[in-house]
Amino acid sequence: MAIDSHTNNTGTALNKSAVIFDAPLNLACGAVLSEYELVFETYGTLNPERTNSILICHALSGDHHAAGLDANGKVGWWDHYIGPGKAIDTNHFFVVCPNNIGSCFGSTGPSTTNLETGKPWGVDFPSLEVSDWVASQKQLMEHLEIDCWSAVIGGSLGGMQAMHWAVAHPQKLKHAVVIAASLKLSAQNIAFNEIARRAIESDINFKQGNFLDHQTSPIQGLALARMIGHMTYLSNDALGQKFGRLVRSGDIDGAEKELVEFEVSSYLNYQGDKFATRFDANSYILITKMLDYFDLAQNYQNNAVDAFKQAQCKFLVVAFSSDWRFSPSCSEEITDAIVSADKDVSYLRIESDQGHDSFLLPNEHYEKGLGQYLQRVAQTFSGAQS
Amino acid sequence: MIDANRIIGDWIEPQSRILDLGCGDGTLLYDLTLRHKIHGYGLEIDPASINQCIANGINVIQQDLNAGLANFADNSFDTVLMTHTLQALRYPHLVLDEMLRIGQQCIVTFPNFGHWRTRGFLAFKGRMPVTKQLAYQWYDTPNIHFFTYKDFETLCAERGISIVNRTFIGGRASDLGLDKIWPNLFAHTAVYHLAK
Numbered sequence: 001m002a003i004d005s006h007t008n009n010t011g012t013a014l015n016k017s018a019v020i021f022d023a024p025l026n027l028a029c030g031a032v033l034s035e036y037e038l039v040f041e042t043y044g045t046l047n048p049e050r051t052n053s054i055l056i057c058h059a060l061s062g063d064h065h066a067a068g069l070d071a072n073g074k075v076g077w078w079d080h081y082i083g084p085g086k087a088i089d090t091n092h093f094f095v096v097c098p099n100n101i102g103s104c105f106g107s108t109g110p111s112t113t114n115l116e117t118g119k120p121w122g123v124d125f126p127s128l129e130v131s132d133w134v135a136s137q138k139q140l141m142e143h144l145e146i147d148c149w150s151a152v153i154g155g156s157l158g159g160m161q162a163m164h165w166a167v168a169h170p171q172k173l174k175h176a177v178v179i180a181a182s183l184k185l186s187a188q189n190i191a192f193n194e195i196a197r198r199a200i201e202s203d204i205n206f207k208q209g210n211f212l213d214h215q216t217s218p219i220q221g222l223a224l225a226r227m228i229g230h231m232t233y234l235s236n237d238a239l240g241q242k243f244g245r246l247v248r249s250g251d252i253d254g255a256e257k258e259l260v261e262f263e264v265s266s267y268l269n270y271q272g273d274k275f276a277t278r279f280d281a282n283s284y285i286l287i288t289k290m291l292d293y294f295d296l297a298q299n300y301q302n303n304a305v306d307a308f309k310q311a312q313c314k315f316l317v318v319a320f321s322s323d324w325r326f327s328p329s330c331s332e333e334i335t336d337a338i339v340s341a342d343k344d345v346s347y348l349r350i351e352s353d354q355g356h357d358s359f360l361l362p363n364e365h366y367e368k369g370l371g372q373y374l375q376r377v378a379q380t381f382s383g384a385q386s
Numbered sequence: 387m388i389d390a391n392r393i394i395g396d397w398i399e400p401q402s403r404i405l406d407l408g409c410g411d412g413t414l415l416y417d418l419t420l421r422h423k424i425h426g427y428g429l430e431i432d433p434a435s436i437n438q439c440i441a442n443g444i445n446v447i448q449q450d451l452n453a454g455l456a457n458f459a460d461n462s463f464d465t466v467l468m469t470h471t472l473q474a475l476r477y478p479h480l481v482l483d484e485m486l487r488i489g490q491q492c493i494v495t496f497p498n499f500g501h502w503r504t505r506g507f508l509a510f511k512g513r514m515p516v517t518k519q520l521a522y523q524w525y526d527t528p529n530i531h532f533f534t535y536k537d538f539e540t541l542c543a544e545r546g547i548s549i550v551n552r553t554f555i556g557g558r559a560s561d562l563g564l565d566k567i568w569p570n571l572f573a574h575t576a577v578y579h580l581a582k
Contacts, residue, residue: 059454065482099393160493167510205475253432316440332449332457335447336457338461339447339458340462342403345427345445345447346436346439346440346444346445346446346447347446347447347448347449348436348448349448349449358524365437368437369433369436369437370441372437372440372441375441376441376443
């Protein structure tokens with residue numbers, strides 16, 4: 001069912017749709033979702049052979065609105081990279097981006113209604129793993145009558161989904177683009193996620209996760225969680241360049257220093273508050289746990305090489321020099337395992353001072369590398385083989 | 387005229403696993419893939435060259451050779467290649483050891499500093515050579531080691547590296563067979579096939 005469809009001034013026409021799947025989804029935790037809804041956007045046109053599709057996997061706080069302007073005039077989170085003539089070129093590709101289950105932008109999750117109780121799922125929403133997201137994306141793929149993705153692309157948690165696709169459904173994709181991801185989280189990464197969860201759970205309005213029943217929301221805790229996360233996604237250099245010690249209000253040279261507000265403080269508070277109004281606290285807890293649980297090699301005797309031996313696709317792995325949450329060494333570990341598994345892979349280590357967020361931001365080398373890789377992919381189905 | 391890429395093609399096994407250190411725009415790997423169906427990966431640090439490899443459909447890994455090759459397992463490749471890069475590395479001898487650890491065999495090419503043209507530059511002009519093979523001024527050259535094929539063979543002997551095969555390329559001198567008679571004077575490029 002098409003919800004809305006329009007072109008806009010970013011040049012990317014989007015179609016927003018939603019589909020309800022009534023086939024039960026058996027989750028990794030053992031629970032079963034008897035029915036679920038996925039909201040998704042598509043850009044570009046599916047060719048008659050149905051061979052030009054790309055799946056975009058969003059990360060922790062992402063949604064289905066990856067490109068173009070939505071009905072509210074909001075630009076998609078990866079608009080710089082998806083569109084006509086852009087790296088993920090919608091003149092060639094049919095691009096699909098779902099909002100994943102457990103998230104909070106329309107697809108079934110903690111903030112949607114549990115049909116069995118008639119109330120929001122809240123904390124009762126089952127625990128999820130990356131394999132569950134991939135399983136639901138596979139249902140969407142079948143719904144769209146696509147037999148094989150020409151590429152599955154994702155950054156961060158999205159990259160984890162792309163890797164899972166490659167090893168769990170080798171026949172279902174030709175290319176996996178894994179950006180700023182890792183085979184599994186480090187202790188430091190899990191620790192940051194735990195701090196974020198603790199911040200949310202400490203908010204008096206969290207109500208053990210049943211805040212929707214109490215018509216409230218732990219916005220202070222959620223804002224704090226986001227502020228911590230947001231800082232870790234940026235680099236010291238990027239923050240220094242953007243804000244330095246600039247003062248927004250008050251006089252740093254004056255007597256009343258307690259009235260001073262730094263630009264960086266104002267920015268961070270704004271980001272936290274903005275996020276807290278649009279994100280669901282239970283979704284944040286659920287998805288940070290998904291990140292913690294992910295371990296690509298878990299089902300392959302903890303050997304990533306054995307995991308990648310399952311893959312049939314080619315890989316592009318991308319890391320950013322200043323990313324310290326998913327550092328280049330994480331991507332190099334992925335690349336080395338793919339090389340050892342004798343699968344095709346290219347690896348780009350992009351110079352950037354923007355930290356983990358680099359994967360969303362403009363960068364010439366990144367844009368060219370990704371764009372050229374996908375142009376090559378497009379040649380395989382357009383028949384314009386070089 | 388003899389072409390180094392063709393010689394390399396003769397020395398590698400078809401369908402073998404090949405690592406090319408400093409692969410540039412991937413031309414050699416592209417060629418070997420097309421003609422010998424090899425499965426290759428290139429290491430490169432220059433972003434423009436990396437993008438070229440990607441555009442050519444060549445597996446390219448952004449990695450600085452001077453930072454080591456510890457991420458590659460022992461004997462994980464049939465052949466490790468390095469063309470015209472040895473003279474630009476910080477520690478060429480250590481990289482050679484690493485190449486022989488990673489590959490069953492190695493092939494290296496390098497400019498022979500003993501070539502008459504480079505000797506002539508130094509001897510008669512009193513200037514550091516700027517030639518087709520060494521096309522940089524002394525202050526901005528990536529080439530930081532200058533050596534002749536004899537120097538290279540001394541190094542191999544010192545480190546217990548066996549020379550399986552070698553070929554010299556001498557441009558027009560090759561037509562006259564001069565590079566076979568007097569390689570250190572008439573070969574501008576040396577191609578070596580090495581084993582442990």
